[in-house]
Amino acid sequence: MREESASEIAENFFFVPDEFDHQSGLWPVRFGSNTAKQGYNVGPRSIPYYSLHFVRNGQVEFDYGTGTVQLVEGDFFCMLPGHSYSYRMLPHTHPLQMTWIAFDGPQANRLMSWINIDLGAPFKQKQPAPELQLTLEQLLRSARGQHPSHKLKRYTLLYRLFEQLCETPAQEELELTRGPNEWIPKSIEYMKTHYGEPIGIKHVSDHIGVHRAHFSKLFTEHIGINPSDYLRRLRMEQALRLLQHTSRSVLDISLSLGYADATSFTRAFGQYYGRSPSQARLDR
Template sequence: MQEFAQEYADTMYFTPDEIDKSLGLWLVRSGRNKAKPNYNAGPRAIGHYSMHFVRSGTVRFQYEDTTVMLNKGDMFCLFPDLSYKYRPADLDVVLEMTWIGIHGAQAPTLLSLVGILPSKPYVRGVVSTEVELTLQHFWSVGTLHPGRTRLMFLSLLYQLFDLMQRQTDTTIEPQRDSQKEWIQKSLDYMNTHYCEPIDVHHIAEHVGIHRSYFSKVFTEHLGLTPIKYLIKLRMNKAMQLLKETSFTVAEIAFTLQYSDAASFSRSFSLYFGSPPSHFRIPVQNANR
């Protein structure tokens, strides 16, 4: 590490290009330090998000009118254009930190997933062994692969946030979703995957509710069973494909997870009262 007036530190800086910016997340800097007893950062503001991971010692972190003491394993984040101060809180143990500076539209959302917000820009006990190893990889990637790091760094950033979210989840007492929440979750799941081979078992498992109870409550709230809701989604999609594409009936059947055109046509006729051929638009057929 290079010696400075208040610390020993190494830092790597990165400049995003247009592709980095279009992806919505990029690395600004990566670094590590060992603070000297006179180390005192701020008050200052920066133009990006900077996550500081405490690897040793204790740091006194000040934001707005709040002061917190953070220890080994904790992390605090500097948000763009907000003022912060931080310094060692215990001179008997050397303060060591690793930092990752990021920017982009995705950054605040990812930070919120681990409980980091401007009103509470820190989280305790987030540095697991896996997080520590991932932080080390940022440095080795930047050193060993200069100029070829965009996707490597993105991969490491997502891995870092995934590990931190898992770590923070273990410190929060799980809460059971309300009926309204898990019903919406099931609707989102079906609306996304109705063209896949899913059934009530898959949906109930996804929301973590017993199948029979899930079906009962879903039916009470929606006025139709989960299976009928899936059929509705598939039939509406079938109608769209018949009217807007030149797909054959067999292609539509397989797209919607029917085993053959005949079984699809029977289901379609029962649902709409007429076979699929009735809804073919002549112009579409001519184009075919």
């Protein structure tokens, strides 16, 4: 809905979460954009949801309770639920233009932490990014439709927006800031989830964002077994369970555990247990 008042020309789109939305982790509440007029001033006010405001042009002064900051094109601020904020267009500047994306859901607080927004500093000063502006424009366009395809488009774009707002640190910085107590459990969970796929240790190290050699060394030190042997153990223990408790063929089991064929599986099984899959099945 496009409306003009004494202080702005604004367009707003409002959403009411349905059962599908509540079953997800994040849902839209309100999208909009404006062109402010001289004297534009909002607040103090609080809202029960999250609202990201992106500056497209001009300058805005944002008062977040414990401080005040002036934001320009490319910057954004966030109104966090239950807290009071004010913002205003600075006088004698270019017309202020903003786009806002309001949302809620159980994932919202985690997403805020991922983009480094918190109560002490609910804003970011960034260089304008064309791809981010494109996503905002697409979000506004998606708000005009009510078909399920439009809903799915809004979800896709909303997550894309957060992906673009995340600042990805360099590989070396990741390894310095995240110790093995954080990424070793993640590597184990990855292997337990995907040992049935044709994955190797390079897949695991890429998943956790740690250099392969560094990962293998520290994994072995902490777990007492190298990651290749750990992955092999997962596969062999599952193979033995399937052989002794199901009637599935050796080929079926081989392909279900990431092996290219029954021959390579039989060879690996024999090296691990000292007997063939057929002998292991007879021993049940």
